[in-house]
Amino acid sequence: MFETAEVGNRMEKETYKREVPKVRAELLEVQKRLAASDLGVVILMGGVEGAGKTETVNQLLEWLDARGVETHVMDEPTDEERERPPMWRFWRILPPKGRIGVFLGSWYTAPIVCRAFGTCTEPEFHEALDQVAAFETMLGREGLLVVKFWLHLKQKALKKRMAKLEADPLQHWRVTERDLKFVKKYGKFRKVSEAALMRSSTGEVPWHIVEAEDWRYRHLTVAQTLIASLKEALAERAAAPKPKRAPDLSRPPKTNIIRSLDMAKKLGENAYERRLLKAQAELNPLTRRLREKERSMILVFEGPDAAGKGGAIRRLTQAMDARTYRVISVAAPTDEERAHPYLWRFWRNLPRLGSVSIYDRSWYGRVLVERVEGFCSKEEWQRAYAEINAFEEALTNFGTILIKFWLAIGPTEQLRRFKDREITPYKQYKITEEDWRNRAKWDAYEAAAVEMIDKTSTHSAPWILVEAENKEHARVKVLETVLKRLKRELK
Amino acid sequence: MFETAEVGNRMEKETYKREVPKVRAELLEVQKRLAASDLGVVILMGGVEGAGKTETVNQLLEWLDARGVETHVMDEPTDEERERPPMWRFWRILPPKGRIGVFLGSWYTAPIVCRAFGTCTEPEFHEALDQVAAFETMLGREGLLVVKFWLHLKQKALKKRMAKLEADPLQHWRVTERDLKFVKKYGKFRKVSEAALMRSSTGEVPWHIVEAEDWRYRHLTVAQTLIASLKEALAERAAAPKPKRAPDLSRPPKTNIIRSLDMAKKLGENAYERRLLKAQAELNPLTRRLREKERSMILVFEGPDAAGKGGAIRRLTQAMDARTYRVISVAAPTDEERAHPYLWRFWRNLPRLGSVSIYDRSWYGRVLVERVEGFCSKEEWQRAYAEINAFEEALTNFGTILIKFWLAIGPTEQLRRFKDREITPYKQYKITEEDWRNRAKWDAYEAAAVEMIDKTSTHSAPWILVEAENKEHARVKVLETVLKRLKRELK
Numbered sequence: 001m002f003e004t005a006e007v008g009n010r011m012e013k014e015t016y017k018r019e020v021p022k023v024r025a026e027l028l029e030v031q032k033r034l035a036a037s038d039l040g041v042v043i044l045m046g047g048v049e050g051a052g053k054t055e056t057v058n059q060l061l062e063w064l065d066a067r068g069v070e071t072h073v074m075d076e077p078t079d080e081e082r083e084r085p086p087m088w089r090f091w092r093i094l095p096p097k098g099r100i101g102v103f104l105g106s107w108y109t110a111p112i113v114c115r116a117f118g119t120c121t122e123p124e125f126h127e128a129l130d131q132v133a134a135f136e137t138m139l140g141r142e143g144l145l146v147v148k149f150w151l152h153l154k155q156k157a158l159k160k161r162m163a164k165l166e167a168d169p170l171q172h173w174r175v176t177e178r179d180l181k182f183v184k185k186y187g188k189f190r191k192v193s194e195a196a197l198m199r200s201s202t203g204e205v206p207w208h209i210v211e212a213e214d215w216r217y218r219h220l221t222v223a224q225t226l227i228a229s230l231k232e233a234l235a236e237r238a239a240a241p242k243p244k245r246a247p248d249l250s251r252p253p254k255t256n257i258i259r260s261l262d263m264a265k266k267l268g269e270n271a272y273e274r275r276l277l278k279a280q281a282e283l284n285p286l287t288r289r290l291r292e293k294e295r296s297m298i299l300v301f302e303g304p305d306a307a308g309k310g311g312a313i314r315r316l317t318q319a320m321d322a323r324t325y326r327v328i329s330v331a332a333p334t335d336e337e338r339a340h341p342y343l344w345r346f347w348r349n350l351p352r353l354g355s356v357s358i359y360d361r362s363w364y365g366r367v368l369v370e371r372v373e374g375f376c377s378k379e380e381w382q383r384a385y386a387e388i389n390a391f392e393e394a395l396t397n398f399g400t401i402l403i404k405f406w407l408a409i410g411p412t413e414q415l416r417r418f419k420d421r422e423i424t425p426y427k428q429y430k431i432t433e434e435d436w437r438n439r440a441k442w443d444a445y446e447a448a449a450v451e452m453i454d455k456t457s458t459h460s461a462p463w464i465l466v467e468a469e470n471k472e473h474a475r476v477k478v479l480e481t482v483l484k485r486l487k488r489e490l491k
Numbered sequence: 492m493f494e495t496a497e498v499g500n501r502m503e504k505e506t507y508k509r510e511v512p513k514v515r516a517e518l519l520e521v522q523k524r525l526a527a528s529d530l531g532v533v534i535l536m537g538g539v540e541g542a543g544k545t546e547t548v549n550q551l552l553e554w555l556d557a558r559g560v561e562t563h564v565m566d567e568p569t570d571e572e573r574e575r576p577p578m579w580r581f582w583r584i585l586p587p588k589g590r591i592g593v594f595l596g597s598w599y600t601a602p603i604v605c606r607a608f609g610t611c612t613e614p615e616f617h618e619a620l621d622q623v624a625a626f627e628t629m630l631g632r633e634g635l636l637v638v639k640f641w642l643h644l645k646q647k648a649l650k651k652r653m654a655k656l657e658a659d660p661l662q663h664w665r666v667t668e669r670d671l672k673f674v675k676k677y678g679k680f681r682k683v684s685e686a687a688l689m690r691s692s693t694g695e696v697p698w699h700i701v702e703a704e705d706w707r708y709r710h711l712t713v714a715q716t717l718i719a720s721l722k723e724a725l726a727e728r729a730a731a732p733k734p735k736r737a738p739d740l741s742r743p744p745k746t747n748i749i750r751s752l753d754m755a756k757k758l759g760e761n762a763y764e765r766r767l768l769k770a771q772a773e774l775n776p777l778t779r780r781l782r783e784k785e786r787s788m789i790l791v792f793e794g795p796d797a798a799g800k801g802g803a804i805r806r807l808t809q810a811m812d813a814r815t816y817r818v819i820s821v822a823a824p825t826d827e828e829r830a831h832p833y834l835w836r837f838w839r840n841l842p843r844l845g846s847v848s849i850y851d852r853s854w855y856g857r858v859l860v861e862r863v864e865g866f867c868s869k870e871e872w873q874r875a876y877a878e879i880n881a882f883e884e885a886l887t888n889f890g891t892i893l894i895k896f897w898l899a900i901g902p903t904e905q906l907r908r909f910k911d912r913e914i915t916p917y918k919q920y921k922i923t924e925e926d927w928r929n930r931a932k933w934d935a936y937e938a939a940a941v942e943m944i945d946k947t948s949t950h951s952a953p954w955i956l957v958e959a960e961n962k963e964h965a966r967v968k969v970l971e972t973v974l975k976r977l978k979r980e981l982k
Contacts, residue, residue: 329558
């Protein structure tokens with residue numbers, strides 16, 4: 001794969017001088033079109049250490065309008081970053097629509113380094129690359145163009161470059177310990193990098209391998225490739241039909257997992273009081289142990305309006321310290337959130353180690369309300385199942401304890417509760433016009449829920465279905481489920 | 492001051508039981524009104540260690556609709572926080588309009604602790620409190636209500652509480668080393684806290700001192716005080732006249748600091764090339780030393796359209812490593828930014844140590860374009876001078892190198908440049924309708940600039956006025972100014 005970048009590509013000074021003004025004008029022109037579009041751009045600048053990545057980025061930034069570009073150096077993660085799944089540090093800096101983010105170092109660095117040093121196995125390496133591929137595909141579909149450059153140097157050229165830099169008193173600072181270590185490991189890195197690039201050079205998000213020895217050739221090739229990629233992506237988006245957004249009013253199967261729940265389950269007042277207090281007393285010290293064990297927890301609550309999500313959450317938080325938990329209610333996204341992939345607003349709020357985030361509605365809105373009401377296209381909610389599974393896998397692989405509750409009630413019980421809310425003064429704030437409108441689409445919401453449960457109940461993050469017509473039963477089931485899980489995870 | 496909270500306030504169980512439902516209903520009611528308003532709320536829960544702050548916050552959260560509240564524990568700062576001025580960690584979590592943030596630990600903690608342990612002097616202590624007072628006043632004017640609680644315990648009561656907790660096997664974990672140290676230092680803390688509270692209990696943002704021994708009294712007093720404060724603030728805002736926003740078309744004094752600049756200053760091509768290259772060569776290693784010296788730098792560029800801000804910035808970035816700098820162009824705020832005090836969007840983007848942020852337009856928009864075009868009220872831009880000075884003082888006190896450039900050109904030169912932009916293909920993207928509209932208000936912009944320079948040229952952050960009709964002179968002056976400053980600061 002790298003052979004094509006070892007042929008001695010060079011560019012004459014004259015050619016360079018002639019081409020640069022054209023390239024600059026084109027870069028500015030295409031950047032201007034980008035700023036007005038709903039496309040964001042991530043440029044990954046990878047490659048051999050010492051191949052001149054930073055130098056080329058410096059040049060690009062000089063040619064572009066620097067105000068629309070942000071450069072991110074992915075060195076050692078900060079402590080805030082270490083307390084979240086590895087991809088968090090990339091998510092938090094994804095550029096919004098219309099802007100360019102240049103990453104020096106990327107989500108390929110960790111898999112390549114760990115494989116080159118032998119700290120992960122071949123299957124683990126491939127697994128990591130598959131996750132990266134899925135991530136890049138998702139970014140592309142969500143409106144982020146990823147342009148990947150790999151600057152390549154032959155070992156001989158690398159050694160020559162290092163020697164030259166080391167001899168130059170003004171430049172020798174550029175040669176780091178890490179570079180020298182890398183020169184020694186060149187063969188191993190080359191092999192691993194090649195494997196990584198092969199596996200991740202998809203038609204959608206290809207790698208551009210650039211021979212790096214001659215700086216004129218390197219700068220100009222990167223710039224021209226970037227221009228071509230941007231033009232193509234902008235043209236594609238302009239030509240693509242607007243995604244159709246229409247309400248999805250599917251009907252649920254007559255027998256389904258929600259309807260098959262035993263809604264008669266109930267708990268008497270005495271048993272309720274006893275089990276509630278017992279569970280709460282046990283829960284308190286366990287949630288405090290999260291910090292000590294360096295774990296975090298995310299609880300997700302979904303279910304029809306008036307299913308008792310708030311009440312169940314309150315029984316949990318009663319037993320928890322305000323220092324450890326946060327209840328997040330998912331409302332309409334802000335404009336910054338809308339300018340990013342839809343999962344961005346959940347990534348950005350991931351809890352630190354030792355903390356608990358409780359979601360009153362969640363990222364599942366994509367396949368529930370957004371699907372039913374037509375706030376997103378069919379293509380969008382259909383691919384969301386896999387995207388959500390990947391997101392949750394990133395969480396659970398990191399050690400986040402994730403529990404998802406579906407609180408189930410039937411339409412008759414919902415009506416009774418709506419009416420009750422209307423006549424109880426301190427509950428009136430809970431009932432809105434929208435609740436009545438949603439109720440009219442009961443079947444469509446049930447169909448969406450059934451499909452969601454089916455497609456996102458994974459081994460590490462299964463849905464817990466809670467028979468919620470009897471509130472006491474539901475609350476105790478939620479509490480005891482959390483408790484059992486914490487005991488298992490924190491022992 | 493604390494004597495009123497040492498009188499043995501208690502609440503009978505019966506009274507408590509009777510009052511709680513009322514308080515809960517009122518809390519929810521007022522929180523609902525808050526959510527629909529343009530007011531945000533910060534609740535500071537301070538006081539004696541062991542007085543039950545967390546317990547009361549837990550109770551409040553149970554009574555409130557937890558979805559509108561976020562709790563923040565201000566323990567040890569993270570490394571990302573340590574790389575910014577001390578107030579950054581508070582700015583980044585200020586609640587947006589309509590929401591409540593509860594802070595356990597606050598901007599009072601550091602001054603009180605450092606004074607109690609004698610690590611800062613009395614004048615430093617008072618200086619810190621004055622800054623806090625100015626900060627709180629600003630928050631209030633920007634739509635954030637600060638409600639400050641101080642939970643007080645007599646030393647005897649504190650000792651009793653500690654002993655009781657320590658004896659309880661389920662609770663003794665609550666008593667930390669820090670608590671015990673605090674019990675010993677009670678007298679000192681009491682004195683310092685009292686001084687801090689006295690100085691910061693303004694009519695606008697008073698402290699509510701609550702006797703903390705009896706939990707029923709404590710919970711209910713806090714809740715009732717919160718309800719009253721919220722009601723009062725909401726009523727005040729409802730009654731307050733809408734701030735009038737009108738363009739400010741003042742005229743500048745005939746002789747003023749900008750007009751008195753010697754616009755004939757120029758640099759020949761040879762001298763320009765020589766000095767530019769020399770300065771750039773020196774600048775490069777200096778900016779790299781920022782990291783080593785644990786400093787960051789912020790450069791601000793203001794001036795009329797076409798004054799050459801972009802060109803001057805490019806001559807700087809040419810000499811810098813893409814890893815170290817970021818060019819920030821200030822555009823319209825996002826809706827998240829609009830839901831916060833206007834300086835929030837600048838605070839949130841403060842550079843890490845070792846980094847340089849270059850602003851192409853800046854927070855001075857408040858007293859320039861927003862003033863002239865009437866995007867904010869007269870009251871808002873008039874108080875902005877002091878608020879900006881306080882912001883910049885926070886930066887420079889932290890060690891941030893801050894340099895502010897005003898690039899001055901006259902109206903005739905601007906016209907020449909506009910026309911040039913219109914006929915040069917790769918410059919056309921720079922000229923818009925808006926530029927022509929702003930040009931028509933030249934005098935008003937000049938008046939605003941003159942006042943700005945006058946009121947925000949402080950000792951630690953003076954304005955550097957740059958005669959910019961000759962671009963070569965301007966660019967070299969900017970570069971050499973940065974250079975000189977870096978040499979002085981990093982030696």
